[in-house]
Amino acid sequence: MSTPVRRIQFGVFFQGVNSSTVWDAPESGSQTDFESFRRLAQTAERGLFTAFFLGEGLRLREHLGRLHDLDIAGRPDAITQLAALASVTERIGLVATQNTTYNDPIDLAHRLQSLDVLSGGRAAWNVVTTDNAWTGENFRRGGYLDHADRYTHAADVIAIARRVWDAVPDNAADGLLAVLPDPFRYDTAYYSVEGRGVLPRSTQGHPVLFQAGDSAEGRDFAARNAEVIFSAHAQLEPATEFAADIRARTLAAGRPADDLKIFPGQEFIVVDDASETEEKVRWVREHQITPQTAVAFVEQLWGAELPDLDPDGPLPSFDPVQSITGETRGAGFRATKAVETARAWRELSQERGWSIRDLVINVSTRRGFAGTASQIADELEPFARTGVVDGFNITPWLIPGGLDDIVNKLVPELQERGIYWTDYPGDTLRENLGLREPLTRRSAADVVATVPEAATVP
Amino acid sequence: MSRTFAVIVELDDDLRTDAPASAIVRVARASERAGVTAVSFEDHPTAPGAGAGAASRSGARFGRLDATLRAASVAPITSSIGLIPVVHALYNEPFHLATQLATLDTASLGRAGWIARADPDPSIAARHGRGPLPASAADAELADVVEAIRGVWDTWEDDAVIRDVATGRYLDRTKVHYADFVGDRFSVKGPSIIPRPPQGQPVVFGEPGSAAELDAVLLDLTLPGRDRPAAHLNASTDSTIAGAADLPELLGRATEAVDAARTRLAPGTLIVVQLGFALDSAGLSALDRLADERHHTRADARAIVTGDPSVLVDLLTALARVADGVRLFPASLEPDLDELGRAVLPGLRARGVFHSPLAGDSLRTSLGLERPTNRFESVAPDPLASNAQTLEAAR
Numbered sequence: 097m098s099t100p101v102r103r104i105q106f107g108v109f110f111q112g113v114n115s116s117t118v119w120d121a122p123e124s125g126s127q128t129d130f131e132s133f134r135r136l137a138q139t140a141e142r143g144l145f146t147a148f149f150l151g152e153g154l155r156l157r158e159h160l161g162r163l164h165d166l167d168i169a170g171r172p173d174a175i176t177q178l179a180a181l182a183s184v185t186e187r188i189g190l191v192a193t194q195n196t197t198y199n200d201p202i203d204l205a206h207r208l209q210s211l212d213v214l215s216g217g218r219a220a221w222n223v224v225t226t227d228n229a230w231t232g233e234n235f236r237r238g239g240y241l242d243h244a245d246r247y248t249h250a251a252d253v254i255a256i257a258r259r260v261w262d263a264v265p266d267n268a269a270d271g272l273l274a275v276l277p278d279p280f281r282y283d284t285a286y287y288s289v290e291g292r293g294v295l296p297r298s299t300q301g302h303p304v305l306f307q308a309g310d311s312a313e314g315r316d317f318a319a320r321n322a323e324v325i326f327s328a329h330a331q332l333e334p335a336t337e338f339a340a341d342i343r344a345r346t347l348a349a350g351r352p353a354d355d356l357k358i359f360p361g362q363e364f365i366v367v368d369d370a371s372e373t374e375e376k377v378r379w380v381r382e383h384q385i386t387p388q389t390a391v392a393f394v395e396q397l398w399g400a401e402l403p404d405l406d407p408d409g410p411l412p413s414f415d416p417v418q419s420i421t422g423e424t425r426g427a428g429f430r431a432t433k434a435v436e437t438a439r440a441w442r443e444l445s446q447e448r449g450w451s452i453r454d455l456v457i458n459v460s461t462r463r464g465f466a467g468t469a470s471q472i473a474d475e476l477e478p479f480a481r482t483g484v485v486d487g488f489n490i491t492p493w494l495i496p497g498g499l500d501d502i503v504n505k506l507v508p509e510l511q512e513r514g515i516y517w518t519d520y521p522g523d524t525l526r527e528n529l530g531l532r533e534p535l536t537r538r539s540a541a542d543v544v545a546t547v548p549e550a551a552t553v554p
Numbered sequence: 555m556s557r558t559f560a561v562i563v564e565l566d567d568d569l570r571t572d573a574p575a576s577a578i579v580r581v582a583r584a585s586e587r588a589g590v591t592a593v594s595f596e597d598h599p600t601a602p603g604a605g606a607g608a609a610s611r612s613g614a615r616f617g618r619l620d621a622t623l624r625a626a627s628v629a630p631i632t633s634s635i636g637l638i639p640v641v642h643a644l645y646n647e648p649f650h651l652a653t654q655l656a657t658l659d660t661a662s663l664g665r666a667g668w669i670a671r672a673d674p675d676p677s678i679a680a681r682h683g684r685g686p687l688p689a690s691a692a693d694a695e696l697a698d699v700v701e702a703i704r705g706v707w708d709t710w711e712d713d714a715v716i717r718d719v720a721t722g723r724y725l726d727r728t729k730v731h732y733a734d735f736v737g738d739r740f741s742v743k744g745p746s747i748i749p750r751p752p753q754g755q756p757v758v759f760g761e762p763g764s765a766a767e768l769d770a771v772l773l774d775l776t777l778p779g780r781d782r783p784a785a786h787l788n789a790s791t792d793s794t795i796a797g798a799a800d801l802p803e804l805l806g807r808a809t810e811a812v813d814a815a816r817t818r819l820a821p822g823t824l825i826v827v828q829l830g831f832a833l834d835s836a837g838l839s840a841l842d843r844l845a846d847e848r849h850h851t852r853a854d855a856r857a858i859v860t861g862d863p864s865v866l867v868d869l870l871t872a873l874a875r876v877a878d879g880v881r882l883f884p885a886s887l888e889p890d891l892d893e894l895g896r897a898v899l900p901g902l903r904a905r906g907v908f909h910s911p912l913a914g915d916s917l918r919t920s921l922g923l924e925r926p927t928n929r930f931e932s933v934a935p936d937p938l939a940s941n942a943q944t945l946e947a948a949r
C-alpha cells in the first residue's frame with residue numbers, strides 16, 4: 097500500500113522578543129509598528145498560511161538585574177493586535193499566546209471568544225503557563241502559584257473558558273437567545289467565579305486550543321486538552337520521536353491519535369543559488385548572535401558580568417557563580433543547571449575548536465531549513481510522507497520582509513509537488529487545520545467512529 | 555491649540571446579525587464618512603440586564619463583544635476617527651488594560667481614547683472571583699487603576715529604541731523605566747511590554763466626580779421632572795424626549811451643569827455632554843420611529859433630542875459655546891447616523907463650530923489636547939546640545 101501524501105501547512109510566528117530577529121540589517125523595519133504586522137499577515141495569507149501567531153511575555157526581559165537591551169522588544173497585546181489584523185485578513189487563523197496564570201479566566205475567555213466571533217471563526221489560544229513571581233510583580237495576582245501546579249491550574253482555567261464558550265446553544269440565531277443561560281458557578285482550589293455565557297458561538301464553535309510546553313506534564317496536558325501543539329522539535333529524527341510520544345499520550349487520553357496536530361517552530365533561509373547558502377546562513381547567524389549577544393549569553397549562564405570576555409576567545413576557565421539560571425530571560429533560558437551546562441559547553445567548545453560566539457550560535461540558534469526553494473522542498477518531502485508534523489510555525493529572522501521569499505518561491509515549489517494546498521480548504525481555522533469538533537462538543541460515539549481512520553497514522 | 559467642538563457618536567452594536575464583524579465595520583466606516591470626531595463603544599462584560607429575574611427572560615439579546623477589540627478591529631480600516639471603548643476598570647488587571655489600550659493606540663496610529671468605568675454591578679466582580687467593591691472604595695480604586703495605567707504607558711520614553719549597531723544595543727535602557735506603582739489593592743512593577751503609545755497617553759474619559767486623572771469628563775444632559783411618554787419608549791429606559799420647544803431649557807441645564815463641573819475640574823479638562831437623539835428621516839418622524847418597538851433606544855436617563863436635523867444643529871451650535879464636545883447616542887444607528895452626516899454635521903460646519911478630523915490626526919489633535927510629556931523624562935533637553943543643533947542648522 098502506498099503511503100498517502102500529506103500536506104505541509106505553514107504558520108508564522110511573529111516573535112517580537114528574541115535575538116533571532118536581525119534588527120541591524122538595512123531591510124529590517126519596525127518591530128512594533130502595526131504596518132509590519134499587517135504586511136507579514138497579508139503576505140502569509142497570500143501564501144495560504146494556516147495561522148498568524150503572536151507570542152507573549154508579560155515582563156520585559158532582564159539581564160543580571162537590568163533591562164536586557166540587545167534584543168528586539170516591545171510586543172503588542174496579542175488579542176487586541178489580532179482583532180485589528182482580523183479586519184485586514186480573511187482566511188488566516190489568528191493565534192494569541194495567553195498565559196493562564198495572570199489572567200482572570202472568564203475575562204480571558206470572553207476576549208478570546210470576542211476575537212473568534214469578530215474574525216469569523218479564525219481565533220486560537222496558545223496556552224502557556226509561565227508562573228514565576230518575577231512576572232507576577234506586574235499583576236494583582238502575583239507569585240501565588242507553585243511551578244509544580246502550573247498545569248493543574250491551567251486545566252482549571254481551560255475548564256472555565258469552556259464553560260463560557262459552551263454556555264450558549266448553537267441555535268441561538270439572529271442575536272436573540274431563546275433563554276438567557278443561567279449563570280454558572282465554578283469553585284475549585286484556584287477559582288471561585290461566577291460567569292455567564294453572553295456571546296453567540298463563532299462559526300467554528302469555539303477558539304482552537306494550542307499548547308506550547310515541553311515537559312512530560314506539558315505533553316500530557318496537551319494530549320488531554322489541546323488541538324495543536326507548538327513544539328520545539330523540527331528536525332526529522334527528533335520530530336519523529338516527539339510525534340510517537342504525543343500520539344501515544346493522545347491515545348491514552350482517549351482521543352484519536354491524529355486529534356492533536358503538531359507544528360514545530362522553525363526558521364527558513366531561502367537563497368536563489370545553492371552556492372550562496374553557506375554564506376547566507378553565516379550572515380544570518382552572525383547578525384543574530386552579535387559579539388555582545390554572545391557575551392550576554394555566557395553571562396546569563398555564569399550569573400555575573402564578564403566585562404573582559406572576548407567573544408572570539410574561549411569560555412571562562414572558572415565556574416558559574418550561580419547553580420541555576422533565573423526567570424528573567426524568557427522560557428528558553430530558565431532553570432538551567434549552570435555549573436553542569438558550563439562544563440558541557442567548555443568540553444564541546446574544546447572538542448570543536450569553537451570560540452564563544454561559535455558556541456552560542458550553535459547552542460542558541462535553530463538548525464533551520466536553508467537552501468534554494470527546491471532544496472528546502474526536498475527536505476520537507478519526508479515530513480509530508482511520514483506525517484510526523486502537520487506543519488511548521490515559521491519564525492522569520494527578518495521583519496517585515498521575512499516571508500517574501502518563502503511565499504514567492506518555496507510555496508509554489510511545494511504546490512507543484514502536491515504537498516501544499518492551492519487554496520484554503522475552509523473559512524474557519526478549525527476547518528483549515530482539519531480538526532474535529534471542539535472536545536467538549538463531541539459525543540462518545542463521534543470519538544469511537546473516528547478511531548479506525550486515525551489508526552492509519554504512523 | 556484652537557478650541558474645537560468634538561462630536562462623538564456611540565456605536566453600541568446591536569448584535570442582531572449573523573456577521574457582527576461586518577456590521578461593526580460598516581457603521582465605523584459610515585461614521586468616518588460622516589466626519590465625526592470619534593466613535594465610542596459601550597460595553598458590559600456580562601449580559602445586559604443580567605440581574606435577578608433576567609435568567610428566564612426570553613428573546614434576550616446577546617452581550618457585547620469586548621469593546622476594546624471592537625475598536626481595534628476598525629482601527630486599520632479607518633484613518634481619522636477617534637476610537638473610544640468603554641473599559642471596565644475595577645477588577646481587571648491594570649497591566650493588561652495598559653497594554654491593550656497602548657496596542658489600540660499603536661494599531662490606530664494614535665486615535666485611541668477610553669472611557670474608564672467603575673461599574674457597581676456585582677456580576678462584574680463575581681466573574682473575577684471577587685466581592686464587589688463598596689461604593690466608597692470604587693472611585694479610589696479607579697483612580698489607582700488610571701494612575702497605574704498612565705505610569706505603565708510612560709515607562710518607555712519615546713526614543714527608547716535606538717538600534718545602535720556599534721554597541722549592539724536595540725534599546726537604550728536608561729530610557730526604559732519601572733512604573734513601580736503601589737496602590738491599596740495592587741501594585742505594578744513595569745516596564746510596559748509595548749513601547750509608549752503614539753499619543754503618549756491615549757485620551758482618558760470618565761465621570762465628572764471621579765478622583766481619577768482624566769483628560770475629559772462625560773456629563774449627562776437630562777430633563778428631570780418630565781412626564782415620560784412611556785408609549786414612545788422602550789420600558790427599560792428612563793429617558794425623556796425633547797423637541798425644538800425644549801431647547802432653551804436643555805441649554806440652560808447644560809450651562810449650569812458644565813459651569814458647576816468646571817469649578818471642580820482640573821484646568822484644561824474637556825467637558826463632553828451626553829445626549830440621545832432621533833431624527834426625522836426618509837419621511838418618517840423620529841417620534842414614530844421611537845414608537846416602533848423594533849427601534850429600541852439605547853439612551854438611559856438622558857434627554858433624547860427629536861425632530862428635524864435643524865433642531866440638533868441649533869442645540870449643538872449653542873452647546874459649543876459652553877462645552878467641549880458632545881457624545882451622541884443615536885436611537886437607531888443607521889438612519890440617525892445618516893442624518894448626522896447628511897444634515898447635522900454640515901450644518902455645524904457652516905456655522906463654524908465644528909470641523910472633521912483629517913486622515914492622520916491623532917485623537918488628541920482632534921480634541922485640541924497637547925501630547926503630554928513623559929513623567930520619566932527626568933533630564934531636560936541639554937541646552938548645549940540644542941545650541942549645537944542650532945549652530946549646525948545655521949551653517
Ligand SMILES: Cc1cc2nc3c(=O)[nH]c(=O)nc-3n(C[C@H](O)[C@H](O)[C@H](O)COP(=O)(O)O)c2cc1C
Nearest residue numbers: 151152193224225226308309310311314326327427
Ligand atoms: C515552542 C514553545 C513556545 C513557547 N512560547 C511561549 C510564549 O510565547 N510565552 C510564554 O510565556 N511561554 C512560552 N513557552 C513556555 C511554555 O508555555 C511553558 O511555560 C514552559 O515551556 C514551561 O512548561 P514545560 O515545563 O511544560 O515546558 C513556549 C514553549 C515552547 C516549547
